[in-house]
Amino acid sequence: MSGWDDILDPDEEILWQGRPDASLVVSAETVVTAIFGTAFAGFAFFWMVMAAQGGGFFWMFGLIHFSVGVAMAFGGFLRRPWQNSRTWYSLSNKRAFIATDYPIVGKRLRSYAINAATSLSMDEGALATIHFATQTYTHKGRQRTRRIGFHRIADGPHVYRLMRDIQRHDREQAQT
Incomplete structure (x- = not known):
């Protein structure tokens, strides 16, 4: 895929791409x-x-x-x-990518390794959320942890299965 040439490893390929739902949520x-x-x-x-x-x-x-x-x-x-309207998700056979493009801040691309050690969880629903990483930060003098993942995606179960397959493949590679 052009555009990914300088980002992906030689043996890495994109398995899925999507975006979070950007509809209004009342809570x-x-x-x-x-x-x-x-x-x-x-x-x-x-x-x-x-x-x-x-x-x-x-x-x-x-x-x-x-x-x-x-x-x-x-x-x-x-x-x-x-925020969701300015966010893009991608999953390769090695990493999860979260891209954002905000005014003033600009474009950012973050990647998170998906392997056998990755802790995966999914909040099911019509729009699923899959968590695969955490970030610890300090807010008002207290340490907090934020869960990172693909939020509000329509094809959550499919993406979750892909991530589990990546983990299974990583375990098999480690055993050989």
Whole structure:
């Protein structure tokens, strides 16, 4: 495949490519965040109206709070679909690839080895999620672990079987 020539190993081939579903998802977390964001923006708007009655430009200090509230109200619903619309997945006979293309950040391609030691799990459903790696990071002074995988894919069981086949082949190679 052209475009993969400088990325894949000589004995590596692409088995599957896909994208996460980019439709809007409503969850309890996004609804609670939207309610809080709406209240936050509403209070900031009320404050700006009251401050504007005093004259001058002091009311403009409320714009940042109003903007944050609006971002919270809508961002929870729109962030994940937007990210998913800019994400691509590929699976080779050795690695899983996650490519993203975000404004300002640019294009990124990350690869994760799939072998006998890889811990695989699948969250089943109409849109499955397959986890195959973890990333540890620090947030607000606490270490957290994020699961990495192919999120919200329509052909999850098929991709999961392909990954299990890769693991089986890797075990067989290790035994010979």
